[in-house]
Amino acid sequence: MRKGILSLTAAAALLTFGLAACGDDGATTAAPDGAASSAGAGAKTAGKVGVILPDSKSSARWETADRKYLEEAFKAAGVAYDIQNAQGDKTQFQTIADQMITNGATVLMIVNLDSGTGKAVLDKAKSQGVATIDYDRLTLGGGAAYYVSFDNTKVGTLQGEGLVKCLTDKKADKPIIAELNGSPTDNNATLFKNGYDGVLKPKYDSGDYKKGPDQSVPDWDNAQAGTIFEQMLTEQPKIAGVLAANDGLGNAAITVLKKNNLNGKVPVTGQDATVQGLQNILAGDQCMTVYKAIKKEADAASQLAIALAKGEKPAASGSVKDTESGADVPAVLLDPQAIYFDNVKDVVADGYVTKDELCTGDFADKCTEAGIQ
Ligand code: BGC
Secondary structure (H helix, E strand, O other), rough: OHHHHHHHHOOOHHHHHHHHHHHHHHHHOOOHHHHHHHHHOOOOOOOEEEEEEEEOOOOOOOHHHHHHHHHHHHHHOOOOEEEEEEEOHHHHHHHHHHHHHHHOOOEEEEEOOOOOHHHHHHHHHHHHHOEEEEEEEOOOOOOOOOEEEEEHHHHHHHHHHHHHHHHHHHOOOOEEEEEOOOOOOOOHHHHEEEEEEEHHHHHHOOOOEEEEEEEEHHOHHHHHHHHHHHHHHOOOOOOOEEEEEEEEEHHHHHHHHOOOOOOOOEOOOOOOHHHHHHHHHHHHOOOOEEEEHHHHHHHHHHHHHHHHHHHOOOOEEEEEOOOOOOOOEEEEEOOOEEOOOOHHHHHHOOOOHHHHHHOOHHHHHHHHHHHOO
């Protein structure tokens, strides 16, 4: 207990110091170098924001949504920025961070590949007076000054409830559930699982559902997810519901189910409202996905980054507890939304995917049926 309080105070002191140091830095080192010139007029006194995305394979979102919305926000604010993707390579992640710092980044926003390497990057940044933001994934023990994400436990709760709804619709009797979890190195995967297990465990305990295979997919690797699910289904051919933690993992399971003529019969969940996930829903092969309005997440994070780049000390609306350090990290957490066949249209109406990319070929009729304008 005592230790907890001490480390919390230490973290708070560090936080204050870190932000103050950054503010000073931003004000005195804002030279109109290459960075500022790429930002255009009005950015002379602002710093530069470096963003490191994790990969482009574990989910389509990073390159199709996050990059786009972050870029738009930085451009609109006239703040210099550099967005790079580590392509799943932890060494590369650190190299990119070092280069960004050398090239004058005053704010570093990261989506870590794991907490260990994320922490190394954050430590280095902080030691150079660079302000830090954890974007989407919290770096455990990392001590980032801010965290911007969705309520990830709620994402999991929506997935659990979604699977229950789809199984109820199918009048499934004592279904055997398989769980295909996200990467064990991603704190979000832990939160998603807490959320859906909170819904499923009472069902297992009461005997309504039967707990089947339950496995994590290293690095959210979609190909590996297919192999894992294939083994699950071989060992337990009566799997009747699949809690897949995102659309990529869900699609891997659906591909295996298709080979066994089980697609559409066994509900599968997802997350990210990717074009593929939404098409799987329209086809009846996927039960639901969770839509996270990435524009809102990118806007919240870029607003913080822009303020920090200008040497300000922005306030965050809330905080989350870092379960490793015990520190409270100032945070912005947004609300996720469950998507089923009937409200796929909401995702289109929100501008996250276009009708053109979604309603191709055979999906055109399904789109009409789902009321997509
Ligand atoms: C994100 C998800 C994403 C997954 C794989 C998670 O940390 O919150 O949106 O699908 O990583 O990239």
